[in-house]
Structure formats: structure tokens, C-alpha cells
Amino acid sequence: MTSASPAPSLRERKKIRTRQTIRRAAYRLFAEHGYDATRVDTIAAAAEVSPSTVFRYFPTKEDIVVTDEDDPVFEAALRSRPADEAPLTALRAAIHQTLDELYVTPEAMAEVHLRMRLVATVPTIRARMKENAAANADLLTRALTARTGHAADSLELRVFVGSLIGGLTEALMYWAESGLEEDVRTLVDRAMTVLDRDLAD
Structure with missing residues (x-):
């Protein structure tokens, strides 16, 4: 296994807190007044x-x-998974671990639901998500x-x-468009099973 990443510095932790403060304020306002x-x-x-601080952390509102x-x-x-593990198996486990670490509280899940409703209903957000797919591709490619x-x-x-990002994006869109009632982990697993087995089942 590869070693875990070093803990973030004090400067980085402050930046993360500022980003979270801005994001939570935005989510509260979006819920109260609407995105537009x-x-x-x-x-x-x-x-x-x-406002300049907001734009420093988030170049666009989207x-x-x-x-x-x-x-x-x-x-x-992902880097902590066994080196001999099949890529899709390692990716599936890393996604589950990330969801389990970051989205365990009702408040965190409420934010996720709001985000996905916005993605499903605001065209400019969907467009920006597609633009940002390159950064996700770089991360996966490195790993x-x-x-x-x-x-x-x-x-x-x-x-x-490309297939993985496309499949996971479609799983999230399906989740949002179907009312966010299914377990997102199950939908992620279903998407990765399609990539693993094609449409044989």
C-alpha cells in the first residue's frame, strides 16, 4: 500500500474553512431565495x-x-488500496470510503441533496460541471x-x-432526476458494474 497523504498545513486548513463557510452561506441562501x-x-x-474573496475561492457562482x-x-x-487490487475494485472501495467519511451527518447529506437538485435544474451548473470534468480526469489519471x-x-x-467519469456523472444525474430517494452508494455500484460487465446482465 502507498502511504497516506500528509496532514494539511495550518494555512491549508484555514483555506478549507473559508471555502466551507462561503459554501454553507451560499447553500442557505440558495435554499431560501433560489439560485438565480x-x-x-x-x-x-x-x-x-x-466578494473578491468569494471569487478567489470560486471563480464562478456555479x-x-x-x-x-x-x-x-x-x-x-484510492492510493491506500492494495497495489494488486483491480482498478474498478479499488475505485469502488475508495468512493465508498469517501462517502462514508464526508457524508455521515444529516447536515452533510442535506447539502448533497441541495447540490444535486441544483445540478439537475440549473443549466449553467450542469455546463460548469462538464467543464470541470477535466480536473477529475487528471486526478484519476494520476492515481x-x-x-x-x-x-x-x-x-x-x-x-x-473517460468511461468512468461519464458513468459516475450519469449515476449522479439519475439520482437527482429520480428524486434522490435511492442510496447513492447503490447507484455508484450499479454504474461501475455496467463498466465492468458491459450490458450483459
Whole structure:
């Protein structure tokens, strides 16, 4: 197994807290007034920061919804999996671990539900999520290059990563569009089973 990532520095922890404060203020306002009616300067005032600080952490209002602190947790979970584990098995376990670590409280799940409802109903957020897919692809490519030995620019790895991101994105959209009533872990498993077995079942 690879070693765990080092703990974030004090500076990084402060940045994470500021991001979370801005995001939580935004979610509260989105829930009360709607996404389109909520201005960035209103979010800044509620978070007790300047509008320029909001834009420093979130270049667009849509980024408040589509970005989160999941990536370092997921990458550390994936890198901690046994080196001889099949890629999809390792990815499935890392996703479950990330969900279990970050989304265990009712408040956290309420935020996830609000985010997914916004993704499902606001076209600009869906568009921004697609734009940000490249960053997710880079993260997976880094982790899987070390795990599989495939070159980062190999066709096989690019197809695998693209299929995985597309499958997980569709699973989340299905979850949002079907009312968020199913367990997201089950839907993630179903999506990864399709990638593993094709449509044979």
C-alpha cells in the first residue's frame, strides 16, 4: 500500500474553512431565495468575506456548487488500496470510503441533496460541471498511472478514465432526476458494474 497523504498545513486548513463557510452561506441562501436570485455579493455578506474573496475561492457562482473538498480524501483513499487490487475494485472501495467519511451527518447529506437538485435544474451548473470534468480526469489519471503502469496519455487509460467519469456523472444525474430517494452508494455500484460487465446482465 502507498502511504497516506500528509496532514494539511495550518494555512491549508484555514483555506478549507473559508471555502466551507462561503459554501454553507451560499447553500442557505440558495435554499431560501433560489439560485438565480442569489447574488455573489449577498453570499459574501452572509459569509462575512468580501466578494473578491468569494471569487478567489470560486471563480464562478456555479463553482460553489460543483466543487468540493472530496478530491484529496478520494485520492488518499484510492492510493491506500492494495497495489494488486483491480482498478474498478479499488475505485469502488475508495468512493465508498469517501462517502462514508464526508457524508455521515444529516447536515452533510442535506447539502448533497441541495447540490444535486441544483445540478439537475440549473443549466449553467450542469455546463460548469462538464467543464470541470477535466480536473477529475487528471486526478484519476494520476492515481491510475501509478496503479496500472499505463502511460498517462495512453489510449487505454484515457478511454477507461473517460468511461468512468461519464458513468459516475450519469449515476449522479439519475439520482437527482429520480428524486434522490435511492442510496447513492447503490447507484455508484450499479454504474461501475455496467463498466465492468458491459450490458450483459
